[in-house]
Amino acid sequence: MYTGEILESMKKVEAARDANLALEPRRMTAEEKDALLSAYHPDYKESEFETLKIGVSRGDKVPHELAALLQGKPRIGAGDADLTKIDYDTDVLIIGGGGAGSSAAIEADNNGARCMIVTKLRIGDANTMMAEGGIQAADKPNDSPAVHYLDAFGGGHFAAKPELLYKLVNEAPDAIQWLNRLGVEFDKAPDGTMITTHGGGTSRKRMHAARDYTGAEIMRTLRDEVLNRGIPVIDYTAAVELILDENGRCAGAVLMNMETRELRVARAKTVILATGGAGRLHYQGFPTSNHYGATADGLILGYRAGAKLLYADTLQYHPTGAAYPDQIYGALVTEKVRSLGAKLVNAKGEVFMHPLETRDVSAASIIRECGDRGNGVKTPDGVGVWLDTPMIERIGGEGTILSRIPAMHRMFAKYGIDIRVEPILVYPTLHYQNGGLDITPDGMTAVENLYAAGEVVGGIHGRNRLMGNSLLDVIVFGRNAGRCASEKAKSVEPGALTLSHIDAFLKERGDAGIEGDTVSPKLLPVYTHGNPDVPKKPF
Amino acid sequence: MESFVDVFLFGKCYSVPDNLTIMGAMEYAGYQLVRGCGCRNGFCGACATIYRIRGDRELKVCLACQTKVENNMYVATLPFFPLIKEGFELEKVSPDVSVMMQLYPEIYACVGCNACTKSCTQGLNVMQYIAYAQRGDFAKCAEESFDCVMCGVCSSRTSGCRRSGTESSRICSPRSCRSPWRN
Ligand SMILES: Cc1cc2nc3c(=O)[nH]c(=O)nc-3n(C[C@H](O)[C@H](O)[C@H](O)COP(=O)(O)OP(=O)(O)OC[C@H]3O[C@@H](n4cnc5c(N)ncnc54)[C@H](O)[C@@H]3O)c2cc1C
Ligand code: SF4
Ligand code: FES
Numbered sequence: 017m018y019t020g021e022i023l024e025s026m027k028k029v030e031a032a033r034d035a036n037l038a039l040e041p042r043r044m045t046a047e048e049k050d051a052l053l054s055a056y057h058p059d060y061k062e063s064e065f066e067t068l069k070i071g072v073s074r075g076d077k078v079p080h081e082l083a084a085l086l087q088g089k090p091r092i093g094a095g096d097a098d099l100t101k102i103d104y105d106t107d108v109l110i111i112g113g114g115g116a117g118s119s120a121a122i123e124a125d126n127n128g129a130r131c132m133i134v135t136k137l138r139i140g141d142a143n144t145m146m147a148e149g150g151i152q153a154a155d156k157p158n159d160s161p162a163v164h165y166l167d168a169f170g171g172g173h174f175a176a177k178p179e180l181l182y183k184l185v186n187e188a189p190d191a192i193q194w195l196n197r198l199g200v201e202f203d204k205a206p207d208g209t210m211i212t213t214h215g216g217g218t219s220r221k222r223m224h225a226a227r228d229y230t231g232a233e234i235m236r237t238l239r240d241e242v243l244n245r246g247i248p249v250i251d252y253t254a255a256v257e258l259i260l261d262e263n264g265r266c267a268g269a270v271l272m273n274m275e276t277r278e279l280r281v282a283r284a285k286t287v288i289l290a291t292g293g294a295g296r297l298h299y300q301g302f303p304t305s306n307h308y309g310a311t312a313d314g315l316i317l318g319y320r321a322g323a324k325l326l327y328a329d330t331l332q333y334h335p336t337g338a339a340y341p342d343q344i345y346g347a348l349v350t351e352k353v354r355s356l357g358a359k360l361v362n363a364k365g366e367v368f369m370h371p372l373e374t375r376d377v378s379a380a381s382i383i384r385e386c387g388d389r390g391n392g393v394k395t396p397d398g399v400g401v402w403l404d405t406p407m408i409e410r411i412g413g414e415g416t417i418l419s420r421i422p423a424m425h426r427m428f429a430k431y432g433i434d435i436r437v438e439p440i441l442v443y444p445t446l447h448y449q450n451g452g453l454d455i456t457p458d459g460m461t462a463v464e465n466l467y468a469a470g471e472v473v474g475g476i477h478g479r480n481r482l483m484g485n486s487l488l489d490v491i492v493f494g495r496n497a498g499r500c501a502s503e504k505a506k507s508v509e510p511g512a513l514t515l516s517h518i519d520a521f522l523k524e525r526g527d528a529g530i531e532g533d534t535v536s537p538k539l540l541p542v543y544t545h546g547n548p549d550v551p552k553k554p555f
Numbered sequence: 556m557e558s559f560v561d562v563f564l565f566g567k568c569y570s571v572p573d574n575l576t577i578m579g580a581m582e583y584a585g586y587q588l589v590r591g592c593g594c595r596n597g598f599c600g601a602c603a604t605i606y607r608i609r610g611d612r613e614l615k616v617c618l619a620c621q622t623k624v625e626n627n628m629y630v631a632t633l634p635f636f637p638l639i640k641e642g643f644e645l646e647k648v649s650p651d652v653s654v655m656m657q658l659y660p661e662i663y664a665c666v667g668c669n670a671c672t673k674s675c676t677q678g679l680n681v682m683q684y685i686a687y688a689q690r691g692d693f694a695k696c697a698e699e700s701f702d703c704v705m706c707g708v709c710s711s712r713t714s715g716c717r718r719s720g721t722e723s724s725r726i727c728s729p730r731s732c733r734s735p736w737r738n
Contacts, residue, residue, distance in 0.1 A: 141593030141601055199645060201697060229702060232598055236705065244642045252589065274589050307594045343623055396574075422702055426677065427597060430621055446721045494620050540589070543582040545575060550585040 017432035022340070022441070025393045028365035029402050029439050035409055036359055049377050056380035056387070058444075059330055059479075064300050070521075070530045072462065073325040078356045081297040082312060082328060086319050087525060088536035091256045092279065097270045099259065102283045104141035104250075106132045106499070107505040109268060109284035111255045112314065114142030115231070115487065116470025118238035119494030120501070121247050129502035132248040134271055134282065136291075136309045136539065140239045143292050143307050143471060144490060147231025148350035148423060149215060150223035151195075151491070152190035152484035154489040156212055159220040160187040168485055170536070171217040171374050172450075172478020175327065179457050180476045181495040184492055190223055191491040200237045202226050203420075213355050215483035217374040223484045228350050228421040231487060253280070257518065258287065258321040258466065261511030266321060266466035268513060274539070283513060285505035286465045288497045289314040290391065293449040293471040296541040299331055302446040303346025313537035314472035318453045320521050323461035327451030327473035332481055335360075335378035337445025339393075339400025341431045346445040351375075351483045353403060354423055357411035361402040361439070362391035368401075375481045379444040388441065391442055392443050400441035409436050450474065450481055459497035465508060469497035560626040577604055577619040577630055591634030597621045602705030603633040603676070616674045616708045636711045652691030662689055671709035677702050681709045 018026050021089040044052070054060045065077045070087055076084065108124045110117045113135030124131040133139060154164040164185040169176055192210070195368040196202060202224050203211040212221045226233035242249065252274040259268040259281070291314030295306025304310070319325060354360075354371040360378075362368050364384050369381045382401055386392030392399035405424075408416050417425050417436050428435050452474035459467040470490045477485060540555040560573045562580050569584040578592060601686030602619035609627035619632060641658040648654050655662065662685050671681035680699055687696035 026680065137589075137593050138599075141599050146594050146596060146598045201701070226703060229598075232704070233701075241645075243640055244644065246642065304594070307596075307599070308588075308592050342574055343579075344596070423598070426620075426702075433625075498597070517651060540587070541589060543579070545572070545579050545583040547583045547585070550583070 018438065021394055022150040022395065025363045026402070026439060028363070029361050029404055031367035032361070033404065033407065033467070036361060036365075036367050036404065037410060039367055040342075041359070041367050043370050044373060044377065049373075052380045052384065053376060056301070056383045057243055057376055058300050058333055059376070062302070065329055069530060070524045071319050072322055073328070074335065076325055076328060078325070078328045079297075079299045079331070080214060081299055082294065082315070084532065084534045085297075085312060085316050085536040085538055087530050088316070088532070088534040090320065090518050090521065091272070091535050091537065092270060093423060094518040097279050098280055099283055099513040101281060102281040103280040104132060106130050106282065107285050108501050109134070109282050109285065109287045110290060111231060111269060112142070112290035112292060112470070112472075113139035113249060113251070114290060114292050114470060115144030115187070115235055115238060115490040116292075116494035116497070117288070118235070118242050119491050120288050120290060120469055120498030121242050122238065122245070123495045123498030124502035125245050125247055127499055127502040129505055131502065132250065133242065134250045134253045134255060134269070134281075136252070136254040136274060136313070138251045139242065140235050141307060141309065142235065144231045144487070145235045146307060146348065147234075147304070147487050148348065149352045149355070150213070150225035150230050150484045150485040151192070151234070152215065152218065152222050152482070153192045153224060153488060154185065154220065154222050155189040155192060155210070156220065156222065159222050161188065163220055164188065164222065167217055168482055169476065171482040172480050176480035177475040180455070183457055183496070184476055187492045188488055191488060191495070193239065194495070195234060195491065198241055199235050199547065200226060200233055214372065215355055216351055216372045216378065217482045223355065224535050225352065227419075228352055228423045229349065234487065234491075248337070254537070255317060256537060258317050258514060259283070259513050260321060260517055261516060262514060263511055264322070265464040265511070267510050269317075270515070281513075283510060284511050285508035285510055286467060286501040288459075288467040288469060289318055289453065290470045290494065290497070291317075291472050295446045297538070298541070299446055302333060302444070303337060304446040305334055305337060305346060305348035306447070309540065311538040311541065312449070313539065314468065316461070316537040317451060318461055318466065318468060318472070321466065321517055322463045323466060323468070324454040325451065326454040327479055328474060329492055330450040330479045331446060332375055333379040333444040333449035334447035335375055335444050336403055336442040337447075337527050338427070338440070339398060339443040340395040340441040342395075342397045342433065344427060345397050347448065348445065349403060349440065349442055350421065350424060353405060353408070353424060356408045356416065356420060358403050358405045358407050361404050362494050363393045363401070364391060366391070374482065382442070382444055395441055398443060400443040404437040404439040404440045405443045406437055448486060449479060450477055450479060458490070458500040459493060460500070465504065467497040467501045469493040560624055560628070562624050563627075563629040565631055566629070571624060573624060577606070577617070577622050577624055578602060580624045581619070587640075591619065591632045595620045598704055600704035601634065603706040603708045603711070604630060605633055606630045616676065618676045618706060619702075621676070625676055633707070633711060636707045638707060638710060650691075650693050655688050655691060659688070665689070674708050676706050676708050677704055679703060
């Protein structure tokens with residue numbers, strides 16, 4: 017289905033395929049990587065960031081879009097919700113129905129706590145559902161948590177909080193076993209051994225997958241478990257503000273029905289934020305691979321209540337978002353495509369980098385190839401480089417694509433591109449929020465009784481995350497937060513509820529001279545696809 | 556040059572760029588989606604949709620986020636369908652036929668019309684995997700149904716199935732109730 021210039025370029029890729037298959041591209045040196053990142057990675061573009069003027073992390077740099085929300089106007093005033101009328105009363109309130117929230121709910125339930133999940137869309141309408149590639153854990157004889165630690169620590173530019181990363185890698189094998197027992201069907205050899213592969217930045221094969229529906233398989237299993245246990249799930253209900261008690265401890269949340277906009281009050285002994293990422297803020301105008309509700313709400317709610325941020329200036333741009341056709345512009349092309357052997361090739365048919373450099377390096381390298389070097393392929397929406405998928409069938413044998421990455425095949429087949437015989441065009445897409453709320457190893461933020469787990473957290477991975485470590489973090493820290501928050505709840509006596517922090521925040525905002533009417537949290541993006549007649553008013 | 560097509564959203568005509576998905580067309584027309592939109596990329600099954608092209612006898616089903624608009628397309632979304640999710644305790648159920656009979660008796664009323672397979676938005680062989688489930692061949696059922704996104708299309712009556720109700724859906728599809736028969 018390629019035409020014109022794109023087709024011309026594709027022919028060059030085909031012609032060079034044999035030679036490119038044989039080629040073992042060189043890895044970049046540390047110096048080369050540093051130079052590349054600072055010149056081309058979006059995180060290094062200073063004009064795209066600003067310094068926070070108010071709140072506990074004032075002085076930190078964050079992207080403009082995030083700053084506008086963190087310092088934005090609260091959706092409700094302190095007097096808008098009637099805190100004397102408690103609609104939901106529970107031990108552990110879990111905000112967000114993705115992998116982290118569901119894992120937390122299961123463990124809180126195990127610990128005998130009453131808990132409930134509130135979620136903006138449906139349970140499972142979440143980034144977790146979309147994860148394709150896999151989940152890391154050092155559970156093979158040639159591997160160990162120590163090696164896993166080194167890979168992740170280096171990949172994250174030595175910035176991870178050691179105690180968090182330590183927990184992540186050490187509890188990884190158990191997380192896989194837990195999922196397996198719940199019924200997740202990991203890819204296995206006939207004798208039952210789990211099949212593991214490499215991902216960008218791994219020195220051992222420790223990526224566990226369930227075809228390229230790994231996240232979907234995990235999410236539907238967790239959801240099933242949550243429902244089987246009868247844990248209440250309130251869907252189409254967003255948290256719009258946290259509630260504190262008179263001692264400044266977190267004690268619940270104000271909820272908003274997404275359809276009727278009615279407000280409800282939930283009181284809890286402890287609260288877990290598991291609201292995921294921020295792709296739908298479209299930093300620097302990038303497209304995104306994220307689900308519809310990824311609008312950084314948890315960062316906003318937590319920040320306003322006094323939780324600190326960590327590394328909120330580091331985002332992950334996945335090197336391979338779809339660049340063509342435009343209906344799937346920005347959609348993820350899983351890294352597994354490269355793990356299985358597809359190489360990155362420029363418009364002239366040249367392999368311009370090792371396909372398994374870390375994500376930040378790969379993204380920067382593609383941006384350079386398409387930018388200054390002028391070796392990109394022009395598409396209707398932008399530009400891209402080739403990812404030579406037919407190589408996979410050459411390396412792994414015919415049928416590898418359908419058995420290992422059926423979702424990828426399906427995604428392109430819908431638009432007439434058969435990735436078994438034709439390569440695809442890719443360009444970086446906004447994928448993951450590396451930074452987020454700062455937590456201690458028990459999952460608590462700087463606000464007492466407010467826990468956080470999953471993509472909303474910062475610091476576990478440092479300034480860059482390796483593929484497969486996020487699904488892992490969602491399970492490990494989701495379970496951890498569920499356990500710790502339910503344990504803590506046993507000794508909490510709820511105090512008088514208050515929203516006075518909103519007034520304090522508004523005052524600080526006024527004193528700092530911050531104006532603007534961006535309402536936060538954002539909850540949902542607004543798309544009008546360029547229709548000039550439709551007003552683009554925020555949700 | 557952008558070209559436009561006529562799309563009828565719940566019967567009302569809108570002129571939209573022809574490169575949009577159905578989901579994009581709704582947004583272009585000015586809808587702020589809340590229900591019926593989750594992952595936006597073919598993984599969550601939130602956006603099940605029914606459509607008919609004018610002049611065409613056949614009623615079609617699809618995922619709105621994965622389907623390009625066509626001229627004279629009549630669209631109705633199906634963001635929810637009342638289906639049943641049975642609960643079970645994973646440690647207590649045993650992987651044999653009786654589990655299916657007990658939890659999902661209606662699959663044994665299948666008359667083999669194959670409407671489910673024809674409608675599947677993921678191109679799965681639904682009737683076949685339901686047959687595996689009926690027989691208690693859970694490993695095969697799990698294998699065949701693996702790529703299901705739980706959109707519910709096959710089990711809604713829009714698929715044409717005359718026995719629909721629970722055989723597979725966004726919450727209670729064999730995909731999400733498959734757990735008991737795993738090793
Ligand atoms: C396309 C894609 C592919 C990926 N592939 C991989 C991979 O192969 N390996 C890997 O390790 N990681 C991968 N990731 C990353 C990983 O999937 C996510 O980081 C992780 O699943 C996040 O889980 P979570 O539970 O923190 O958030 P999510 O799963 O996003 O869940 C957050 C939930 O919170 C809800 N929510 C948000 N705001 C509110 C609010 N205000 N009130 C109530 N509810 C709210 C959301 O609707 C959602 O249900 C991928 C991510 C994407 C997008
Ligand atoms: S719910 Fe039915 S139609 Fe939808 S993907 Fe699954 S099997 Fe196919
Ligand atoms: S929105 Fe998830 S499948 Fe369409």
